[in-house]
Structures are given as C-alpha cells and as structure tokens.
Amino acid sequence: MIHALSSGHLATAIPHLAATLGGPVLKAHPIDYVIMGVYFVFVIAIGVITGRGHQTSEDFFLSGRRIPAWITGLAFISANLGALEVMGMSQQGYEYGMMTANYYWIGAIPAMVFMGIAMMPFFYGSKVRSVPEFLKKRYNEGARFINAITFTLFTPAISGISMYALAVVMQDFLGWHFGPSVWVSAAVVLVYTFLGGLTASIYNEVLQFFLIVLGIAPLSIIALVANHGWSHFKKWISTHQLPFLTPDQVAAAASQPGKAVHQLAAGQWLHTFHNTLTQNNPMHITWPGIVLGLGFVLSFSYWCTNFLVVQRALAAKDMNDAQRTPLLAAFPKMIFPFIVILPGVLALPLLPHLFPGNTTVHGHLIPATESFNNVMPLMLARYYPAGLLGLGLTALMASFMSGMAGNVTAFNTVVTYDLYAVFIRPQAPDRHYLWVGRILTVVGVVISVAFAYVVRGQSGIMGYTQTIFGVVNAPLIAVFLLGMFASFTTPAGGLWGLLVGTGTSVTLWIFRSYPGLPLWHHYNNNTTGAFWGAVWAFCAGAGATIVVSLFTKKKTNEEMVGLVYQLTPKPEQDHQLPWWKKPVVLGVLALVLTLLINLWFW
Amino acid sequence: MMDLRLPIGIFFLLVGIILVGYGAVSTHDIPHITQKININLDWGAVLLVFGAGMTFFGWKAEAKARHDKRNSKS
Known part of the structure; x- marks a missing residue:
C-alpha cells in the first residue's frame, strides 16, 4: 500500500480520536483521588520513618551501606523508571513496535550482568562513595571533576524535564494547572528525600516499582x-499496514515532495530484529548499530557508570548483595517491555489514528495530545474505569517521583x-556534610522545578538536554573499562580519554544536527546517528586513553590495588552460598532467559 | 531498619480494599470492550492477595528481628 498523508486524512483522523475518547479530557472520580491521597501519605510516612537515626553523612547518602539486595535491586531499575520512560516506551511501542524492546533485552540486561559480575567488585570493593570518586582514585582529580560537573549540571535538568512531562499530561488529561502539579509533586519528593535521604528514596522506589507494575500491568x-486475544491480534497485525507514517518517513516525504512513501507491513511491529540486515524495519537501523551502539556503548555507559543507578548498589549491605543488585534487577527488567511497551503495540488496532506529535505535516500542526506521544494516558483514559484509573494515574505519578528522587539523591x-x-x-x-547534603536536596528540587518552567517556555530545550546528556555520557565506558582492566593506563590517559571521547561525541552530534555541515556519512535518522555516534566516540576515547598512556607516567601498582583487575586479589569463593546467591549463576541465568525472549520475538 | 515488605503490604492491602469495595458497590465495567468484567473487583482482589502476602512476610521478619534483638541483649 502506498500511503498518502493528505490533509484530508488528518482532518478526518483527529475528530475520530476525540470521538473515540468522548472528549479530550479525562475525568477523575473522587475514588481516584482517594487512592492518590493514600499513596502520598505512605511515601511521606516512609520518609519520616527512615529518616530517624541518621547519624552520619554515609547514613544519608549511602543508607549506611546496609540495604539487602532485593531492595537495592528493585531500586536499581526503579530509579531509571521515570515518567518519560514509562510514557516514552509505550509511545515507541506504537511507533516502532517490539523493536523498542531492544532497549531492554539488548540495551540493558547484558550491561547489568556485566556490571554485577565484572565491575561491581571494583566500585564496592574500593569503598568509593560515588562514581566520580572512583575516577579520582584510578586516574586523577581532573577526571573526577569532569565527571562530577557534567553529572551535576544535567541531573536536575533531566529531573525537571520529567516533571514538566508529567505536569503537561496532568494538565491535558485531568485539567490540573501546571503550577500546582509541579509544586505538589516536587514538595512530596522533597519532604521524603530531605528527611530520609537515600534510604527513603530507595524504599519509596521499591514501593513505586510495585505500584508501576500493578498499576500499569492491567x-x-x-x-x-479488547483485541480478542493475542492470536487474534497477531492475525490482525500480519494482515494490515500501519495506519500512519513514522516521523522518519514523514521527514523523507518532506525532503522529496511528490515521491511516494511506502508503508511498512504492520507485522514487523512484533519483531525485534526483523529485516535488520537492511534498514527496511521500523527503526531504520541495521543490527550492528543495535548491537554495538545500543547494546554495548550506550547501554554499558548508562548501566555501568551512571551514578544514579550505581548509587543504589553502593547502598547494599555487603559485596555479595552489591553484586546481586544489578543481577536481581535484570529479571524484572526482562518483563518490563510487556508492561510499558506492549500497551503501545496493542494500541495500533485500538487507537489507529494517532500521529507523530508536535509536528507540522503539509502545513497542518498535529498537536501532542492527539499524537502517539501520549498513547499511554490515552489508553488509560479509554479502558480504565474509575477506581482502577486512580491506580493507573498514581502509577504514572510514582514513575515521575521515583525518577526525580533518584536524580536528587544522586545530585546531592x-x-x-x-x-x-x-x-x-x-x-x-x-x-x-550531612547538613550540606540536606540543603543540596532542597537546591536540587528547586533547580528541577525551575527547569520544568524553563522547558515550559522553551520546549525545544527538552530534546536538546536529553540528547546532550546521552551524548556526553556515551564515551565514559571506554575510560572505565580501560581503567579497571588495563593496568598500563595512566592518570593523564584517563583524563584525555574523557576529554577526547566527550569532544568527539559532542562534535558528531553537532554535525548530525546540522545536515549542511560536512560529515563523511549522514545517517538517515536520529536513532541510527546516535547509535553510531556512540560507537565512534567510544573508539576515540579508548584510542586517546591508550595513546596518551603510552607516553605518560602510570600510578604505582600499590596505588591501583582494588581498582584494577590484574592487581586486585581475587576474593575466595564462598562454596556455602546457595546457587541463587552466586553472582555468576544469576548472571548466566539472566543471559539465557534474555536470549530465549529475544528468540521468541526475533 | 524497618522491613520494607510491611509498608508495601499495608499500602496494597488498603488500595485492594478500596478497589474491591468500590467494585462491589459500583457497576463500572471496562469501557469500550464487549466483555463484562468488573475489573475493580478482580484487580482489587489481586492487590489484596499481594498486599496480604507482603504484610505477612514483613510482619514475620519484624517479629523475628525483635526476637533476635531481645536475645542478643539478654
């Protein structure tokens, strides 16, 4: 089928959606507000209870390193479950189908397993209190400063973006005003993180994890x-074409007026790697980009070096629990695509007239509220009756709060x-320092709120901030891997690796953003460009670290004990441990299950 | 340190009770689907069972911790 995205098509499609929903605004019932109220009372109560008895800064910032693995493990993934993740994944499920699950099955679990087995012994064993502090111990003060300042600048901004996104949803769908939405939710997060520090944040993240699962899973x-079962849905999707053009196709159509744009078969929306030998797939990307760019560089940089998630593991009560933190997290992470992505995929036949949001096509503005950006709240509005709707909305708020609290506790x-x-x-x-941490908690929340307002006035900043943060973080893994597994790398090598890797990443991003600039190869969409940009930045960072290390002085072996694999005494194997407490067993099990799920949706 | 299963269990017990109670007295089926499912009643029951399980294990762990603490003091 050749799709003609005509203005007439749009004009009929948008009223159809409004009619389907019975109006654009969602009506919450008093029972829904009761559920939200119960949730607010509980998260604050947890803050009050966990805040008792904080004596030292380590109690506040690292929970006194006494949290069991099942709690730190769930917090490890929950801190990453911001509102943008929950809503963004369902949107991508609608836009790209099950290929989106690659962000989990390729882009998270292998990295989490590697983190638990190979990297955590150095983070936890060296007794560092933060990721930048590890860079200081392994390399030098300059490497710490670069990592710390980048993290400090972007973390509250990302939190503010998440806050903005949630407030906009609440405004569009519930009619709540932007200001009260932002201030009330920020105040709740502030109260419990101020009182209870990391412990309150972690405990609430676990509550929020269960709330997100049990609130969104229905x-x-x-x-x-509604689709009359999985087999009926599969039959539908294998005999239809997509009712819309993806943003990439719209861009291609705009750049080549008059040329017909071919629809993709909707059946592709059920596969993770279908047609990835060519770019004839929903994401328009080939498998090396997915495996190297997403599965290795971007994923390992995020899950193995981002302090937001690493901090949860550092709060564990001993080395075994710290190692098991990302490993235990890998199992629920495996099933998350069925909770956050699948509703977006299943919405294709149910809400067939959603379009790319905030975009102008053939002179017609397509507003975000009627786009697939909001497929999750649109599905909640359509199928959740009063009562369950309260649970669903509370889950959305919980996703925002867990993301924000995670950012604020890592920031302080x-x-x-x-x-x-x-x-x-x-x-x-x-x-x-305990009091400085508390004051910085307030500062972090205030900056987040301020950024939510900045984004409100200048929505383009939102995309830029997220992209730049991803771009800046991408090459980090090169410096960490060489630092942990190559004893010849020197402090100057690490510093230059960070600078050159980040510089390469940012430069490539600038070139990608301005197609007029000369670049040896222009990618046909942002996702492909981001994946390959990360690979080149990794190579540049690793290359610079190695080359500079060959000509500069390294630290003594004694200084690198506990930080570098070859120089660190191997811990004795505890043969008394049951199999489910052995990191290697858990890691292998997680990888095998992930492989099986990948084969299922191949 | 408080056993986390306790507050999580109590929270879901409460929400489960609210949903089951509301499902029992209201007639909200799932909108836009033909099947008659009282989702508040059904899902509320799921939350009740989950909440009860978490509360039970949390309470048991707390009791054990108190017992161990008393023993170590004596």
Missing part, C-alpha cells in the same frame, strides 16, 4: 482482551562528596 491485559551526593568536600570545604566534620 492495561496490557485489558488491551489484549556528587555535589557534596566530589565538589563541595574537595573544592570548597575539605576536612569539615562529617555532621557538616
């Missing part, structure tokens, strides 16, 4: 019922330990 079940730790205690007031009493 949507997949109901959507399956890095600023206190890696900037304030190094450059402003070293050697202060521990109690002083």
Whole structure:
C-alpha cells in the first residue's frame, strides 16, 4: 500500500480520536483521588520513618551501606523508571513496535550482568562513595571533576524535564494547572528525600516499582482482551499496514515532495530484529548499530557508570548483595517491555489514528495530545474505569517521583562528596556534610522545578538536554573499562580519554544536527546517528586513553590495588552460598532467559 | 531498619480494599470492550492477595528481628 498523508486524512483522523475518547479530557472520580491521597501519605510516612537515626553523612547518602539486595535491586531499575520512560516506551511501542524492546533485552540486561559480575567488585570493593570518586582514585582529580560537573549540571535538568512531562499530561488529561502539579509533586519528593535521604528514596522506589507494575500491568491485559486475544491480534497485525507514517518517513516525504512513501507491513511491529540486515524495519537501523551502539556503548555507559543507578548498589549491605543488585534487577527488567511497551503495540488496532506529535505535516500542526506521544494516558483514559484509573494515574505519578528522587539523591551526593568536600570545604566534620547534603536536596528540587518552567517556555530545550546528556555520557565506558582492566593506563590517559571521547561525541552530534555541515556519512535518522555516534566516540576515547598512556607516567601498582583487575586479589569463593546467591549463576541465568525472549520475538 | 515488605503490604492491602469495595458497590465495567468484567473487583482482589502476602512476610521478619534483638541483649 502506498500511503498518502493528505490533509484530508488528518482532518478526518483527529475528530475520530476525540470521538473515540468522548472528549479530550479525562475525568477523575473522587475514588481516584482517594487512592492518590493514600499513596502520598505512605511515601511521606516512609520518609519520616527512615529518616530517624541518621547519624552520619554515609547514613544519608549511602543508607549506611546496609540495604539487602532485593531492595537495592528493585531500586536499581526503579530509579531509571521515570515518567518519560514509562510514557516514552509505550509511545515507541506504537511507533516502532517490539523493536523498542531492544532497549531492554539488548540495551540493558547484558550491561547489568556485566556490571554485577565484572565491575561491581571494583566500585564496592574500593569503598568509593560515588562514581566520580572512583575516577579520582584510578586516574586523577581532573577526571573526577569532569565527571562530577557534567553529572551535576544535567541531573536536575533531566529531573525537571520529567516533571514538566508529567505536569503537561496532568494538565491535558485531568485539567490540573501546571503550577500546582509541579509544586505538589516536587514538595512530596522533597519532604521524603530531605528527611530520609537515600534510604527513603530507595524504599519509596521499591514501593513505586510495585505500584508501576500493578498499576500499569492491567492495561496490557485489558488491551489484549479488547483485541480478542493475542492470536487474534497477531492475525490482525500480519494482515494490515500501519495506519500512519513514522516521523522518519514523514521527514523523507518532506525532503522529496511528490515521491511516494511506502508503508511498512504492520507485522514487523512484533519483531525485534526483523529485516535488520537492511534498514527496511521500523527503526531504520541495521543490527550492528543495535548491537554495538545500543547494546554495548550506550547501554554499558548508562548501566555501568551512571551514578544514579550505581548509587543504589553502593547502598547494599555487603559485596555479595552489591553484586546481586544489578543481577536481581535484570529479571524484572526482562518483563518490563510487556508492561510499558506492549500497551503501545496493542494500541495500533485500538487507537489507529494517532500521529507523530508536535509536528507540522503539509502545513497542518498535529498537536501532542492527539499524537502517539501520549498513547499511554490515552489508553488509560479509554479502558480504565474509575477506581482502577486512580491506580493507573498514581502509577504514572510514582514513575515521575521515583525518577526525580533518584536524580536528587544522586545530585546531592556528587555535589557534596566530589565538589563541595574537595573544592570548597575539605576536612569539615562529617555532621557538616550531612547538613550540606540536606540543603543540596532542597537546591536540587528547586533547580528541577525551575527547569520544568524553563522547558515550559522553551520546549525545544527538552530534546536538546536529553540528547546532550546521552551524548556526553556515551564515551565514559571506554575510560572505565580501560581503567579497571588495563593496568598500563595512566592518570593523564584517563583524563584525555574523557576529554577526547566527550569532544568527539559532542562534535558528531553537532554535525548530525546540522545536515549542511560536512560529515563523511549522514545517517538517515536520529536513532541510527546516535547509535553510531556512540560507537565512534567510544573508539576515540579508548584510542586517546591508550595513546596518551603510552607516553605518560602510570600510578604505582600499590596505588591501583582494588581498582584494577590484574592487581586486585581475587576474593575466595564462598562454596556455602546457595546457587541463587552466586553472582555468576544469576548472571548466566539472566543471559539465557534474555536470549530465549529475544528468540521468541526475533 | 524497618522491613520494607510491611509498608508495601499495608499500602496494597488498603488500595485492594478500596478497589474491591468500590467494585462491589459500583457497576463500572471496562469501557469500550464487549466483555463484562468488573475489573475493580478482580484487580482489587489481586492487590489484596499481594498486599496480604507482603504484610505477612514483613510482619514475620519484624517479629523475628525483635526476637533476635531481645536475645542478643539478654
């Protein structure tokens, strides 16, 4: 079928959606507000209870390193489950189908297994309090400063974006005002993180994890019922073409007026690697880009070096629990595509007239509320009755809060330990840092709120901030891997690896953003460009680290004990441990299950 | 440190009770589908069972921790 995206098509499609929903605004019932109220009371109560007895800064920033693995494991994935993740994944499910699950099955689980088995012994064993502090111990103060300052600048901004996204949804769908939405939710997060520090954040993240699962999972079940079962849905999707053009196809159509754009068969929406030998797939990307760019560089950089998630593992009570933190997290992570992506895929026949949002096509503005950007709240509005709707909306709010609290607790730790205690007031009493951490919690929340307002006035900033953060983080893994597994790398090598890797990543991003600039190869969409940009940045960072290390002085072997694989005594195997506590067994099990799921949706 | 299963269990017990109660007295089927399913009642029951299980294990762990603490003092 050749799709003609005509203005007439749009004009009929948008009223159809409004008619389907019975109006654009969702009506919450008093019972829904009761459920939200119960949730608010519980998260604050957890903050109050966990905040009792904080004596040291380590109690506040690292939970006194006494949390069991099942809790840190669930917090490990929950801190990453921001509102943008929950809503964004369902949107991508609609837009790209099950290929989106590659962000989990290729782009998360292998990295989490590697983190638990290979990298955690160095993070936890070296007793560092933050990721930048590891860079200081392995390389030098300059490497710590670069990592800390980048993290400090972007973390509250990302949190503000998440807050903005949620407030807009609440505004569009519930009619809540932007200001109160932002301030009330920020105030709740502030109260419990201020009082309970990382422990309150972790405990609430676990509550929020269960809430997100139990609040959103019924949507997949109901959507399956509405589609008359999985086999009926598969039959439908294998005999239809997509009712819309993807943004990439719209861009291609705009750049070549008059040329027909071919629809993709909707059956491809059920596969993760279908047609990835060519770019004739929903994401328009080939398998090396997915495996190297997403599965290796981007994924390992995020899951193995981002302090937001690493901090949860550092709070574990011993080395075995720290190692099991990302490994235990890998199992629920495996099933998350069925909760957050599947509703988007199942929405294709149910809400067939959603379009790319906030875009102009042939002179017609397609507003975000009627686009697939909001497929998750649209599905909630369509299928959740009063009562269950309260649970679903609370789950969306929980996803925002877990993301924000995660960002704020990581922000206050890095600023206190890696900037304030190094450059402003070293050697202060521990109690002083405890109070600095509390003050920085307030500062982090206030900056997040301010950024939500900045984004509101200048929505283009949102995309830029997220992209730049991803771009800046991408090459980090090269420096970490060489630092942990190659004893010849030197402090100057690590510093230059960071600078060259980040510089390459940012430069490539600038060139990709302005197609007029000369670049040896222009990718045909942002996803492909981002995946390959990460690969080149990794190569540049690794190359610079190696080359500079060959000509500069390395640290002594004694200085690198506990930080580098070859120089660290291997811990004795505890043969008394049951199999489910052995990191290698858990890691292999996670990889085998992931492989089986990948084969299922191949 | 408080056993986390306890607050999580109590929270879902409460939400489960609210949904089951609301499902029992209201007639909200799932909109836009032909099958008659009282989702509030059904899903509320799921939450009740989950909440009860978490509360039970959390309470048991708390009791054990208190017992161990008393023993170590004596």
